[in-house]
Amino acid sequence: MDMNTIESVVSTTDPGQWREGDAWLAGGTVLFSYGSPVGSEEPLKRLLDLGQAGWPAVTVNDAGIELAATCTVAELYALPISDAVAGRNWPGLELLRPCCDSFVASFKVWNMSTVGGNLCTSLPAGPMISLCAGLDATATILGRHGGSRTVPVAEFVVGDGKNCLAPGELLRSIQLPASALAAKVAFRRLSLSNLGRSGVLLIGRLDADGTLVLTVTAATKRPVQLRFATAELPDAGQLAAAVERSIPAELYHDDIHGLPEWRRAMTFRLAEEIRAELCGPVPSGPLTVSGDFWPPHATSPQPSTQPAQQKEA
């Protein structure tokens, strides 16, 4: 859509240039479809365009993976089979593609939208939020008066469409630590409609030190993480009790993509599936990926297992 209140577009990555009425512009898939940042009705005057930032999309080293905020979903999807990570024993890489695929989106959105834009939009169904929170990533944020700070992504999003950024702050990058990438992982997602937006998305990790980490997203207004040290790995009842304690009823999200009661029930179910997969006696096989809640009718097209850029808008 046209944004007819915009007076200028400034190419910059300097938060010092930000002033009232400005918005950072990344892929533009929210700004040009909603006409404003999510949750804001204030007319924008300027867009601070990150398009020429020139930040390397992905940097890989022994510490893990750094994603520039401007890394696109398409670039992230290409990473697991790239030379950049060849030879790394990082099972956590298996999460990247299911998370990108959870971003059920058109060709345009897939190729333009950015990891940083997804975090900053802060929707419950933000699949890059799920991925980064599930892998204990930290976000590096640049302030308007110089300096920077880091925040765990699991704490970056604080509510539906709400995050911890102060006006003008710029999300620069996201660090995925090698320790989490080296963990055994599990992934579950459910959507109420065929190729629909995520209603529940859970990621599990069993770290090298035996810690079990369960990250709940999409079902809840913000990410919720549960951690169990190796000496305290839960049985089914203990896990259910921990989920009950950690997620009060009002924290379950309520919108067209799922009633809170359904999201809650599915959170318990998928949490237990993940516990059994990661901590059970049977060694787990390849990553199990659930998807749409309803199986396709025999006459309907099968849900695509192809990457989203090949799906129709």
Ligand SMILES: Cc1cc2nc3c(=O)[nH]c(=O)nc-3n(C[C@H](O)[C@H](O)[C@H](O)COP(=O)(O)OP(=O)(O)OC[C@H]3O[C@@H](n4cnc5c(N)ncnc54)[C@H](O)[C@@H]3O)c2cc1C
């Ligand atoms: C068809 C369609 C399907 C979609 N499906 C989903 C979905 O399933 N889940 C979902 O979460 N979203 C979805 N979206 C919304 C949106 O596309 C995504 O959230 C996307 O990741 C936003 O990224 P972007 O780079 O395009 O952000 P932009 O539109 O450029 O920016 C979004 C917001 O973030 C701010 N921002 C961007 N980058 C930074 C930064 N580095 N630092 C500080 N602020 C920043 C902007 O100022 C703006 O307020 C969908 C949109 C469409 C049109």
